Amino acid sequence: MHASLAVTSEGLPLGLTSTRYWSRKVFKNTNQMKRKINQTRLPIEKKESIKWLQNMERPLNWQAQSLRKRST
Secondary structure, three states: OEEEEEEOOOOOEEEEEEEEOOOOOOOOOOHHHHOOOOHHHOOHHHOOOHHHHHHHHHHHHHHHHHHHHHHO
């Protein structure tokens, strides 16, 4: 699970802004994962890290949509 928590500038938690559930097709320490890939050479779109970035973008997109609706 990837979750994004909103907090105030003082560190007061406001709540979750986004959650994402997923599961790996291949698990670590299996023969399928032992291939020799230099993870530093992979583009971010092919890494699991992209899920964190996508989870952070979701609330920002919602905020932008909300601001556009208010201004019209």
